[in-house]
Amino acid sequence: MVFPLLAFLSPIVTAVGASVASIGPAVAGFCANVLPTLAIYIEKGLEVMKMIAQVANTLATVMDILRPNETVEDMGDRALQAAEQGIVPEQFDSHADYVDALRNFELDPDKNKDKPLEKIVAGLAVVSGGLDDKLGLAEGTAGQLFTLVGANPDYFSADRLTQYLKSGQDIAAVVDYFAGKLGGAESLDVEDGLVDLEKNRAPEQDDTSIRARLYQAQSAIQATEP
Numbered sequence: 001m002v003f004p005l006l007a008f009l010s011p012i013v014t015a016v017g018a019s020v021a022s023i024g025p026a027v028a029g030f031c032a033n034v035l036p037t038l039a040i041y042i043e044k045g046l047e048v049m050k051m052i053a054q055v056a057n058t059l060a061t062v063m064d065i066l067r068p069n070e071t072v073e074d075m076g077d078r079a080l081q082a083a084e085q086g087i088v089p090e091q092f093d094s095h096a097d098y099v100d101a102l103r104n105f106e107l108d109p110d111k112n113k114d115k116p117l118e119k120i121v122a123g124l125a126v127v128s129g130g131l132d133d134k135l136g137l138a139e140g141t142a143g144q145l146f147t148l149v150g151a152n153p154d155y156f157s158a159d160r161l162t163q164y165l166k167s168g169q170d171i172a173a174v175v176d177y178f179a180g181k182l183g184g185a186e187s188l189d190v191e192d193g194l195v196d197l198e199k200n201r202a203p204e205q206d207d208t209s210i211r212a213r214l215y216q217a218q219s220a221i222q223a224t225e226p
Contacts, residue, residue: 012117013039019118020125023079026089029132029140030125033172034147038121040224041150046116052149053120056127058158059145063165065099065130076123077112078102095133099126135165144175152220155213160201167197178221 017035020027041048053072060066066075082088082105092098112119128143135142142165148156164174170190176182177190191214198210 024088033140034143037147060127072123076119
């Protein structure tokens with residue numbers, strides 16, 4: 001399965017996206033909501049994507065999507081190979097059951113050894129689906145947080161992203177806030193919520209310094225916009 005959206009991306013992103021789309025309709029939300037923004041980091045290459053995957057590994061472990069000995073890249077490889085044998089998320093009652101099936105899948109370690117980007121992005125799609133399912137989010141929502149990491153990995157740590165997910169914040173609105181896509185009133189509402197979260201992390205912080213760091217994070221994200 002290839003989603004029409006992939007035709008509008010660069011050749012390398014199109015190739016990665018087509019590979020990920022082979023997992024099936026369950027990743028449609030990821031391909032629509034995450035892949036276009038993640039594209040800039042895919043084009044920057046493997047090291048940047050490994051950095052994003054490392055944050056995703058930690059986040060997924062804390063949120064009980066992956067086990068401590070599992071990685072995004074390995075789970076992505078399993079998802080790609082399993083899909084070729086007809087093992088796709090739609091066959092299972094829950095995303096957790098699907099991930100268990102991937103764990104038990106007999107992996108060929110050499111099959112995709114020349115496709116590290118595909119494996120990482122497929123793994124991000126699997127983790128995103130797990131987070132969406134666990135938290136009752138719309139398909140392709142949680143994975144949008146991964147698009148923030150590449151621009152400012154120091155600020156968008158696994159700990160901070162975990163806090164966003166656990167807080168009940170509107171994740172899509174948070175991502176749009178940092179991308180500068182919200183109107184004034186909505187942007188301020190989201191910002192106030194983020195300030196409260198930061199105070200929960202470190203009560204000694206004052207509003208001014210918290211907002212200054214939020215604006216710096218916004219600038220880093222918006223500097224990646226084409």
